[in-house]
Amino acid sequence: MKSKCAFVLSALIFSILNCTYMSAAPAGAALISPSPFQPVTLPASLPGQWSPVGRVKIGAASDSAVIQNGFVMSPVSVGSDYAMSFRARAPQSASEVQIWAGLRCRDRDSQYVFALRGGKDRQIYLARYAPDGNAKFLGYAPLDFDVNPGEWYRLRADVVGDRIQIYLGDEMLPRINVLDNTSLWHAGGVTLGGGWLPAEYMDLKVEPLSGEKLAAFQAVGDWAWTPPADDKEARRAKERAAYRPAVFGAVTAPRAEFSLDGRWLFMPDQDLPAGDQPISVAEPDDRWHMIAVPSFWTPAFAWLHGENGFNDLKGVARSKGIADDLTVEDAKRLDAQTFDWRRTQAGWYRHYIDLPPTIAGRRLSLDFDAVAKISE
Helix, strand or coil, X not given: CEEEECCCCCCCCCCCCCCCCCCCCCCCCCCECCCCCCCECCCCCCCCCEEEECCCEEEEXXXXXXXXXXXXXXXXXXXXXXXXXXXXXXXXXXXXXXEEEEEEEEXXXXXXXXXXXXXXXXXXEEEEECCCCCCEEEEEEECCCCCCCCCCEEEXXXXXXXXXXXXXXXXXXXXXXXXXXXCCCCCCEEEEXXXXXXXXXXXXXXXXXXXXXXXXXXXXXXXXXXXXXXCHHHHHHHHHHCCCCEECCCCCCCCCCCCCCEEEEEEEHHHCCCCCCCCCCCCCCCCCEEEEECCCCCCHHHHHCCCCCCCCXXXXXXHCCCCHHHHHHHHHHHHCCCCCCCCCCCEEEECCEECCHHHCCCCCCCCCXXXXXXXX
């Protein structure tokens, strides 16, 4: 059977969970609301002239500060192109990690914000905040590990011209590397905080990107961190070797139904010689892939609401839509295929069925609950 897409309707259930948020500060430091419009002094590891914004609460210790709800902002004197780095964690008593910061902040409404998010999010996030409809989503990078309260994380943001790079730890390549091609300003200070949960900050450094550091930034180009490459051919061969036909037992009832759901053989058109039609059972299929039936090899968003996303971004951020978790899980499903699903416009399905002798003289029918688009 050849199909443009194999499709199954799935029920999507979204629940809003009630969460209890806890305020927490370093031992001996209580969270307090500073006086509006009055500068605040943070520990020496967080140098700068800080101004509180919003309903911020701050708890300071000897070398760190916990910030919750609002944020604090400080101007910088190193120009518009700089690197901002710090260490941060969610207090052990926090329900999840929400570490937020910003750069090129020119006022309370205009800044570039980035975040390390845990819980159900598990991502690094970047956006431009601006009034008058000028806010812009700039991308997010899913994380392949749990982000846990109590653990320290190091974040670094480098910005030169319209390009922003967000690094995690001491990695050589940024997790997010994006060009804001509609930027509205370049100068501005840095911010700490902005999440609704408490986050503890320390070891802030803001330094200009020039000379060797600017050359290193430019050498990265538009590269971004990617997980180690998956040997898809080795996995395809292993999965193909494990394939087994569907086997049905003796049929004694007047009428019987059997499900063919499971793992089928699949060959995308682009992997076949031009014009090849693998219809004959004699056609070898040892080079075929495996695919789940029912399923489809296109993004679920294409069926759900025609999401075309943010095509100037990379990775799963291109299709950010109704739910980050759903976007990430759908990307995992697609990228787990051993063929190039992005190039696949049509494909051939094959499945072997081992029928019992007791079906002799019976009438057989093959029913598909749903085959999307075009099939032959």
